[in-house]
Amino acid sequence: MTENFGLKIKELGLTSKLFEGFFGLEQEEHRVMADGRISRYPYPEKFGSRINHPYLQSNFTDSMLELITEPTKGSREAVKNLKMLQQIVNAELHDDERIWPLSMPPQLEEDDEEFIHQDFHREWYREYRDYMEQKYGAESEIIVGSHINFSINDTLIYQLYQADNGDDFKSVAELRNHIYFKLSQSFVRYRWLFTYLYGASPITENKLSHLPADLELPVRSIRCSSLGYANRENETITYNSLNEQIDQLKQSLADGTFCSLQEFYGPVRLKGSLPNDLDEMLEEGVTYLEFRAFDLDPFSRAGVSDDTLDFLELFMGYCLVADVPENLSQELIQAADKNDEVALQNPKEQPAWLMDEATKLLDKLSDFVAEYDAPKKYNFAIEIARKRVNNPALTISGQLLNRIEDDSLESFGLKIANDRYQKLHALELPIQVISDEYSVVAQELIKAAILLGIRVKLFNGIKLTYDNRHEWFDNNPRIEFPNGARDYLLKMFPELNK
Numbered sequence: 001m002t003e004n005f006g007l008k009i010k011e012l013g014l015t016s017k018l019f020e021g022f023f024g025l026e027q028e029e030h031r032v033m034a035d036g037r038i039s040r041y042p043y044p045e046k047f048g049s050r051i052n053h054p055y056l057q058s059n060f061t062d063s064m065l066e067l068i069t070e071p072t073k074g075s076r077e078a079v080k081n082l083k084m085l086q087q088i089v090n091a092e093l094h095d096d097e098r099i100w101p102l103s104m105p106p107q108l109e110e111d112d113e114e115f116i117h118q119d120f121h122r123e124w125y126r127e128y129r130d131y132m133e134q135k136y137g138a139e140s141e142i143i144v145g146s147h148i149n150f151s152i153n154d155t156l157i158y159q160l161y162q163a164d165n166g167d168d169f170k171s172v173a174e175l176r177n178h179i180y181f182k183l184s185q186s187f188v189r190y191r192w193l194f195t196y197l198y199g200a201s202p203i204t205e206n207k208l209s210h211l212p213a214d215l216e217l218p219v220r221s222i223r224c225s226s227l228g229y230a231n232r233e234n235e236t237i238t239y240n241s242l243n244e245q246i247d248q249l250k251q252s253l254a255d256g257t258f259c260s261l262q263e264f265y266g267p268v269r270l271k272g273s274l275p276n277d278l279d280e281m282l283e284e285g286v287t288y289l290e291f292r293a294f295d296l297d298p299f300s301r302a303g304v305s306d307d308t309l310d311f312l313e314l315f316m317g318y319c320l321v322a323d324v325p326e327n328l329s330q331e332l333i334q335a336a337d338k339n340d341e342v343a344l345q346n347p348k349e350q351p352a353w354l355m356d357e358a359t360k361l362l363d364k365l366s367d368f369v370a371e372y373d374a375p376k377k378y379n380f381a382i383e384i385a386r387k388r389v390n391n392p393a394l395t396i397s398g399q400l401l402n403r404i405e406d407d408s409l410e411s412f413g414l415k416i417a418n419d420r421y422q423k424l425h426a427l428e429l430p431i432q433v434i435s436d437e438y439s440v441v442a443q444e445l446i447k448a449a450i451l452l453g454i455r456v457k458l459f460n461g462i463k464l465t466y467d468n469r470h471e472w473f474d475n476n477p478r479i480e481f482p483n484g485a486r487d488y489l490l491k492m493f494p495e496l497n498k
Helices: 006-012 017-019 075-091 112-116 124-135 154-164 171-187 191-198 240-256 278-286 304-320 329-345 354-371 379-388 396-401 409-428 440-452 485-492
Strands: 022-033 056-058 064-068 098-099 146-151 267-269 288-294 455-458 461-466 469-473
Touching: 006 154, 006 304, 017 098, 017 304, 022 075, 056 075, 075 098, 075 304, 075 409, 075 440, 098 124, 098 485, 146 278, 154 171, 154 379, 171 267, 171 288, 171 304, 171 329, 191 240, 191 288, 191 304, 191 329, 191 354, 191 379, 240 329, 288 461, 304 354, 304 379, 304 455, 329 469, 440 455, 440 461, 440 485
Parallel strands: none
Antiparallel strands: 022 064, 022 098, 022 146, 056 064, 146 288, 267 288, 455 461, 461 469
16 A cells, blocks of 8 residues: 555545644744844743743743744644744733844844853753754854644544555554655655745854855855754765664764754654654654754744645645655755755746746646645645745745845844734733634633643633643633632642642
């Protein structure tokens, strides 16, 4: 069945499940002052402990936030979850603080660099952080982006396994590994297209020591090139096979090339149910993919758009049923060079081969939508991609070109940052984006839970979980908070006070 997934999916009546994948978003973004300098304010106390907070974290420096959403079905809900966190974060900013909307950080003065080095209070993470700073440099480590976690609908995988009857796959885990690694290879092969469509880091506000002297800016995406968010050239991990990749990762850890699996900066990571356990992932099966090759989109209020996620999900569904090319190994060898050619090109231009290859893929995606009766939103995502392929000026980096002033995007970045701050501050409800479904009391409860680090599941109701304790509420709970929702939850979950 390994080359007949599409046929089997049709026979089983599972075509709709191809378009019911789950997304979880991890978005990095900088707190800055209203003048564009890195924020000097400490990490907000209301965000709770970062030791195990499920939604609000910091990264290389305390001013570099990381917002993490619950996995949810479909692009709309995923972006909605991110907007929910962004409103909560925005409400806790100081009056002169903003969120920087670009992947490349704002201009750093000498005292900013010293502040970034010192501004770190996750002591349990300091050894790794200092190692990364010494190896890659702070200027590279504070480049930010969107990490998109994606999983195939479990029903699809389980029913495919049952239909296989053990002929090709001895276990569900083996099928999972086959499917997810095939999808990861497909993304690596076509990473150049995602960089072309969604790359958004054409210039840098700072002198990056590792940039070649002859590199002409602007380019399409510094971050998504080998000069940006990438491992050293001689430390590259390949995508030839899952077993080979796992062996390479183990060897890199054993010989000290990597100090942690987190140091693997490939465009897509395969993830199991236990973090940093490769053997468990191989034995129990890959559970999702983490795509790491997406710049922040400054033209989308959330930093990532619905149509971007729709295009990725459509591409995943197509690659699941498509045949693997006979020259797969050759394509994988060429993948990094093709991506670099696109990433380091002027955003107004295209490689000679891009129009033809992109159009062929988009035509196949259109045929896939028709054959598998996909929802209309995927045609919309294809149409956006076609327009950008036909006109580079419509790509995100192409649009950014007109915003560059004196070799800088600072004015544009601050305008976007101020506009978003003011719009979010003007919202009258605690969590505006869910106000059609949840009452004000429910919104206050959800907001307080998120700030405290209580896990929140929304399902036309509310499930709160902390330390294996669960509490359920409907979307219009008949409760009162005489001392506020935070106090109410601290009494409900006394474990939070430990």
